[in-house]
Structure formats: C-alpha cells, structure tokens
Amino acid sequence: MTDTVSVWGGDRLDLDAYLARIGYQGGREPTLDALRLLHARHSASIGFENVDVVLGRSIHLDLESLQTKMIDRHRGGYCYEQNLLYAAALDRFGFRVRGLGARIRMGDDRLRPVTHALLEVELGGENFLTDVGFGGSALPAPLPLRDGIEVRQGGWDFALSYETDAEVWALRTRTEDGWTDLYAFGPERRFPVDYAVFHHYISTHPRSPFIRRLVVQRPLPELRSALIGRELTRTRPDFSREVRRIAPEETPELLETEFGITLSAPDAEALIAFQERAGDAAGDTP
Secondary structure, three states, X not given: OOOOOOOOOHHHOXXXXXXXXXXXXXXXXXXXXXXXXXXXXXXXXXOEEOHHHHOOOOOOOOXXXXXXXXXXXXOOEOHHHHHHHHHHHHHHHOOEEEEEEEEEOOOOOOOOOEEEEEEEEEEOOEEEEEOOOOHHHOOOOOEEOOOOOEEEXXXXXXXXXXXXXXXXXXXXXXXXXXXXXXXXXXXXXXXXXXXXXXXXXXXHOOOOHHHOOOEEEEEEOOEEEEEEOOEEEEEOOOOOEEEEEOOHHHHHHHHHHHHOOOOOHHHHHHHHHHHHHHOOOOOXXX
8 A cells, every 4th residue: 555655645744724724633644543533523513515616606526626725714625535635634644545446335235336435444354434525424433444344433333344246345324224335346456546537427417406495414423414306305314314405595593503615695595596596406415
C-alpha cells in the first residue's frame, strides 16, 4: 500500500480547519484510536447531500474546492467529495490509505456498475474498511477487513463476508427483515482520477437517481435521518420510524437543523424551487 508520492493531497489540507469542522479533539498520530475518532466525527458532522447535483451545478473534486465547500461553507457532499476530503486528512495524519470502488447492492441482486468510493487503511498489520460517504446506512466506525466479522457500532449491526467465486467483499447490515448487502468491493486500487469518471456518470447521467430528487442523509450512532425528495424519515436501532412529508419551503431550515448543512440564500431559494418542481421523483438511493 506504499505510495511514492501521495495522491490524496494531505500536504494541501488545512488540517486545523478540517478538525475544527468535525469537532475532533484527539491526537494527531496515525493510531487506531485516531482513525476511529476521525471516522466517527466526520460521519456525524458532515452530512451526505446532493444539492449541487439537483440544481444542475458542477461539482469539482480538487481538494481546494472540497475544502471550500465542506469546511468553509459548512455544506455536505456525496461519496466522492466526502471520502476524498477524508482521505486527505488520513494522509496528513500519516495513515496508509488505499482507494477502492464498490458496486451498490442495497439488497438487490442486479449487477450494477462500480459507482461508490470507499477507503481502506492499513494499520498495525491489519486492514480496515473506512467509509464516511455512504449516506444513511454508513458505518459509524472503521471495520476490520476480516471474513465473517460481525460487529455492533452504536445501535447498528454490520458484517463483512468474502465471496470466493466473485472475489469480492460484501458489506452487510442487519435490518428488521434480517441481514442485507449494502455493497460489494474488490481489491483493485482506485485513485482520484477514477472517482472523477464515476462522479461524472452519477452527477450527469439521466438514469442516475441523484439528479432526479434531493437526497440528504445523516448516520448517527443511535439515529439515521434521511430526506428523500420531500419525505423525512428518522430511524432508530429498534427500526421504529418517524416519517413525515415536508413542504418545499421547509427544506433549507431542515437541512440546517437536522443535517448540519448550511445553504446560502440563493441556494436555499433555488432548492425550494427545485422541490416544488420535482415532487417525489422515484429512484434508487444509497
């Protein structure tokens, strides 16, 4: 996993600003405790959102743009944005980071393209799956890459299994109906240039679910919040749910209070107009 020159840009990251944004107060050495705390604080602090995509705006994946958006402007992002910013922080700490790509499953047997970005960290002779960009069902903490492992993180259960025939790992979570696959990933290394290609497809293709409706999610250890279209859902570990439909004009304030996402006045106005036009367009989401 050694890189001659890092591709993640940790040397260009404003680390103090990033750590302040996520409320991190731990040490700055590449330890397992630091990895766990960085993962947990990033996941809890920077919401998953596709606001720019639904407003038809270009999303730039260079580190400077990611910092401006998610740190300075207190916005969120989706998997490529989230995990590229996170990878820069891990790189700056001195972690050995590998980019990976996954095929979304979400309990579906269809073969889908590789569209999800995730990370692997090697530490103390063991590899860990760490992913802060999967939205509502995301891991709250890193997961050791071991076949058959089952763990409880906060109130949620996760498992990893290695599928020998396909030579891929499957990340699973327990639902009220039993275990279900979230995504599958192989060992091939992925780089920021690969994520730029995946990102172009997801943010522009007419069949992408992310261009048809608003998707905002926040995974916390004891609560998963999701705004899909106009429907707000809060799910707790016992799988009890609160569901309500929101009016378009409620959207900007809800993003701030429920998901920690701050919109400028022009963005808030544009998003309200989109919500009025879009209704509840159908489509798969993470």
